Amino acid sequence: MPVPAHRPRLVDSVLLLAERPRPRTVAAWPHAHWLAVGTVCLGAFLGQLTASITALVFPALERQFDAGFAAVEWVSLAYLLVLVALLAPVGRLSDTVGRKTMYLGGFAVFALASLAAGLAGGLWVLVACRAVQAVGGAMMQANSVALVARGVPAGAMRTALGIQAAAQALGLALGPTVGGLLVAHTSWRWAFWINVPIAVLGLLAGWFLLPRSRPDAARTRRAESPSSADPAAVAVARRESRFDLLGLVLLVAASSALLLALSTASGLPLPGWAVVVLLAAAGLCSVALARQEQRADRPIIAPGLVNTPGVRAGLVVALIGYLLLFCPLVLGPVMLDSAGVSAGTAGLVVTALPAAFAIAATAGGALLPRHWSDARRGRAGALVTTAGLLLLALLPLSPLLAPVPLAVAGYGLGLLLPANNALVMRSVPAESSAVGGGMVNMVRSLGTALGTALPVLGVHLAGAGAGGRAVLLVLVAAALAAVRLCGAGRPRPVLRT
Known part of the structure; x- marks a missing residue:
């Protein structure tokens, strides 16, 4: 039965979903699109900050709630599982509701859930709050790239996406340091409360600075309907x-x-x-x-797309890459805590990995020969990561020595992941770019979840010392697999004579 023409307006007015335009002074400014990019960067920064800051509170949560490591890890796993579940449907829903509306709603949900997480009186209440927090994270993450792509001129898109990636890297780099200092000098609760002012700032900035993502939804719906x-x-x-x-x-x-x-x-x-x-x-x-x-x-994981040359191997490398990135962020604080290192010092030590990752992801490629292909750059990054993880597994664990191999591993990952993502998206047909990007987001979240679960298993089976080093050797093997897989399956270019 056809939908009445007045229904979209009625739903919008009842649910307050009608997107508001920017103030005329903002919209008329020639460089207003950079204000929109800055707003999206707040969400990108917030998402990575909460991802990397949470691992620093695991030891404090174990003591606070008298719970085992296997239970505490669900503070992260619940967030990641909900994120995997909602990225695709939220992206589809945003096409109807409006990406600006959904993005701003994400900030609101994230702020309220972060406030509740800091007030949680029990571990499983905290886990539930983190699951709700992931709803807000999905509302932001599913729309960030689209808002940038629609909000900037075509010639500025690469620069805008690079700035967004730098904001993500900054949040990832600051998380361990901020989390360690908050746990050491205040309380683990502030690791969640710190999200609230950032989310409120993003909500206000987005309301005034983001352009409408559906200027005439009813007209578009009529034009696109058969x-x-x-x-x-x-x-x-x-x-x-x-x-x-x-x-x-x-x-x-x-x-x-x-x-x-x-x-x-x-x-x-x-x-x-x-x-x-x-x-x-x-x-x-x-x-x-x-x-x-x-x-x-319309499958979530399109088999035909996965079987496209270069895509399957690239998705496996993406999963391995995020496993290698987040596993040391969880394992490092636990191993250092067992060695008597304070949370503040442990946060500073672990920061070496995401900080080096941020540097390499934004500027590290400039140090490599310009003529190198993305496949060669990815393999070089995987080799550097392998060397860093091997050093970390073999060297004595101390606050003075650990930052060096962590920085080496982080720098290698900063070379590997952008190059591999470029390989995947270049292998995906243009008409399937949204599906391809969604699959990259999914394997990234799954890799992060495995990077959270693997250290817990190793520490439980063999203790923080021996078990931690065993996990690091497993990561070395995974990094070597990434060396072999990066660029695999892609058709070789035909040389013309």
């Missing part, structure tokens, strides 16, 4: 617009079962047989997901 006189066109349009809800449920179920199995093996108070059951559930859900994506009209 004629009701053509039933075949209507049927095709409805089929193509159908969201792959079953695929999303299976993806989240498989991811959750795998991470719960790792947590149970790491000391989560569940029966031993639960590990086998959860691993079996993860396997069955993965098989069902593969079959569902083969027959879905």
Whole structure:
């Protein structure tokens, strides 16, 4: 049945979803698009700050709630799982509601959830607050790149996206230092409360500085909808617009079962047989997901796209890269805490990795030969990362020595990940760029989740010392796999004579 023409206005007015234009003085300024980029950078900074700051509070949370490491890690895992689940549907919903509205709503949800997280009186209340916080994170993350792309001239897009990446890197770099200092001198609660003023600033800035993302939604909807006189066109349009809800449920179920199995093996108070059951559930859900994506009209993980030369290997490298990036951020504070190092000092030590990553991601490529391809740059970065992680596993753990190999590993990852992401997006057909970008976001979140779960498993099985070094050796093997996979599967250019 056709939707009444007045319904979009009614929904907008009732739910207060109608996007407001910028003030005329802002819109008329020739460089107003950089104000919009700055607003998006606040969200990018906030997302990475909360990702890297949380690992520093794990030891404090264990003491505060008298809980094991396997339980405390769900403060991060709950956030990541909800983020994986919501990125795709929120992106689709934003096309209807408006990206500016959704982005500003993300700031509001993030601020309220951060405030509640800091007030949490129990561990699982904190986990629930982090899950709600992830809803706000998904509302921001799913729209940030699109807001930049729509808000700047075509010639300035690369520079704008580079500035956004620098804001992400800055948040990632500052997180461990800020988190360590807050835990050492105030309370772990401030690691969450610090998000509130940043989110409020982003909300206010976005209200005044972001352009409307759907200036005439009703007209656009009428122009894009097929004629009701053509039933075949209507049927095709409805089929193509159908969201792959079953695929999303299976993806989240498989991811959750795998991470719960790792947590149970790491000391989560569940029966031993639960590990086998959860691993079996993860396997069955993965098989069902593969079959569902083969027959879905608009699959979340498009099999045809994954099988495109260069895409599959690139997605695996992206997962490995974020595993290598976040695993030391979780493992380092735990190993240093067991050695008697204060939270403030541990935060400063661990900051060496994301700080070097930020430098390399924004300017490190300039030190490499210009004629090097992205595949060669990625392999070089993976080799540097391997060397840094190997040094970290072999050298004595101390606040004086640890920053050097951490910086080496971070610098290598700053070379690897941008080059690999460029390879993936260059391999994806132009008409599938949104789907390709969504899959990169998913594997990034899954890699981060594995980077949180793996240290917990190693520490539980063999202690912070031996178990931590065993985990680092596993990371060395993963980095070597990234060397082999980076650029693999891409068709070689044909040399013309």
